[in-house]
Amino acid sequence: MTDTPIRVLVCDDSAVARGLLARALETDDQIQVVGSVMHGAAALTWLEKHDADVMVCDIQMPVMNGLETLERLHTVQPDLPVIIVSSLTSEGAESSVAALKLGAVACVAKPNTGNVTRNIEQLSSELRPLVLHVSRPTPRQTVRTAPQCSLPRPRPASREFSPEIIVIGSSTGGPRALQDVIQRIPPHVDAPILIAQHMPPMFTPILAQHLEHDCGRPAQEGGHNTPVLPGNIYVAPGDFHMELHRHDGHLTTRLNQGEPEHFCRPSVNPLFRSAAKLFPGGVLAIMLTGMGEDGIEGTRDIRAANGYVIAQDEASSVVWGMPGAVARADLAQQILPVDHIGAAVGTVFSSNRQATLV
Numbered sequence: 001m002t003d004t005p006i007r008v009l010v011c012d013d014s015a016v017a018r019g020l021l022a023r024a025l026e027t028d029d030q031i032q033v034v035g036s037v038m039h040g041a042a043a044l045t046w047l048e049k050h051d052a053d054v055m056v057c058d059i060q061m062p063v064m065n066g067l068e069t070l071e072r073l074h075t076v077q078p079d080l081p082v083i084i085v086s087s088l089t090s091e092g093a094e095s096s097v098a099a100l101k102l103g104a105v106a107c108v109a110k111p112n113t114g115n116v117t118r119n120i121e122q123l124s125s126e127l128r129p130l131v132l133h134v135s136r137p138t139p140r141q142t143v144r145t146a147p148q149c150s151l152p153r154p155r156p157a158s159r160e161f162s163p164e165i166i167v168i169g170s171s172t173g174g175p176r177a178l179q180d181v182i183q184r185i186p187p188h189v190d191a192p193i194l195i196a197q198h199m200p201p202m203f204t205p206i207l208a209q210h211l212e213h214d215c216g217r218p219a220q221e222g223g224h225n226t227p228v229l230p231g232n233i234y235v236a237p238g239d240f241h242m243e244l245h246r247h248d249g250h251l252t253t254r255l256n257q258g259e260p261e262h263f264c265r266p267s268v269n270p271l272f273r274s275a276a277k278l279f280p281g282g283v284l285a286i287m288l289t290g291m292g293e294d295g296i297e298g299t300r301d302i303r304a305a306n307g308y309v310i311a312q313d314e315a316s317s318v319v320w321g322m323p324g325a326v327a328r329a330d331l332a333q334q335i336l337p338v339d340h341i342g343a344a345v346g347t348v349f350s351s352n353r354q355a356t357l358v
Contacts, residue, residue: 005032011043012058024123040069053135059095070102081134093202100175155333160306164282169268171198171290173318182215184342190231196268201238208235222253236266243274262294272298276305283307290322
């Protein structure tokens with residue numbers, strides 16, 4: 001337990017919601033709600049005079065909504081982690097994905113059980129771990145934007161490695177990291193890209209739409225028996241595991257609702273395991289920011305099958321749980337800042353494909 005509580009600013013236009021959020025957060029004595037405001041403009045004014053470690057913010061608010069607040073936050077406290085609390089409607093999902101792209105670290109659904117005690121319990125179970133993990137004393141951006149003069153030398157791929165497919169695992173902070181990575185993958189990399197991002201069902205099709213718009217590659221949710229095509233992006237649907245399957249020479253995605261792994265569905269593990277099985281010596285895996293250790297077993301399978309693994313570094317991760325587990329297990333050939341990963345993918349594809357032609 002830390003001696004100094006984590007200071008949280010709550011921003012929501014509903015006094016009832018602010019009260020519920022405060023009660024949910026302060027069920028943990030490591031967390032203290034130090035401010036409560038009703039819209040984004042008030043939050044920015046509060047932050048000009050006070051410090052917070054985390055802000056919990058609604059999206060739909062009068063005067064200044066959550067998206068406008070995120071856009072302007074850089075002028076006041078640019079490194080402040082923001083957790084969005086939003087309604088699980090189609091409009092709320094669209095706004096939440098937009099918020100994640102603007103730098104919000106996570107989104108939590110507003111409960112609506114009609115029972116105050118249950119609402120507090122649900123908010124507490126989802127919000128408290130996020131607050132504890134995303135709050136940290138050192139600014140992220142100071143490290144992320146510093147010149148990278150001494151990146152570690154990548155370990156070479158095995159002689160049996162010839163990349164054919166890219167698989168990516170991500171969670172907390174993932175949507176923004178995914179956008180950054182995929183936008184920077186060079187056009188000559190025409191392998192399919194399959195993603196397991198921890199998200200609710202309503203969010204994943206919107207994430208795919210945003211990736212297609214921002215990254216210039218066709219993107220969609222993976223479906224049951226969806227053909228996997230070169231250069232396309234496939235996002236695992238919320239509440240479904242996504243695996244790769246080959247039948248009569250055709251590669252497809254397969255979905256199932258098997259037991260969650262590491263409390264997650266979709267989990268990174270089924271995607272990584274199936275890729276390792278179908279493409280021995282041909283999988284390039286990327287592990288991005290996220291809480292916990294989901295994907296560690298699948299990453300071991302990929303390395304055992306002569307795959308290549310890149311993990312996001314700690315400084316650029318919102319939470320260095322998933323990539324940190326991969327790094328600590330010595331499974332990554334490269335550990336890189338998020339804005340270096342796309343170019344590294346291009347280098348891996350160029351150098352290893354050329355090598356196999358010699």
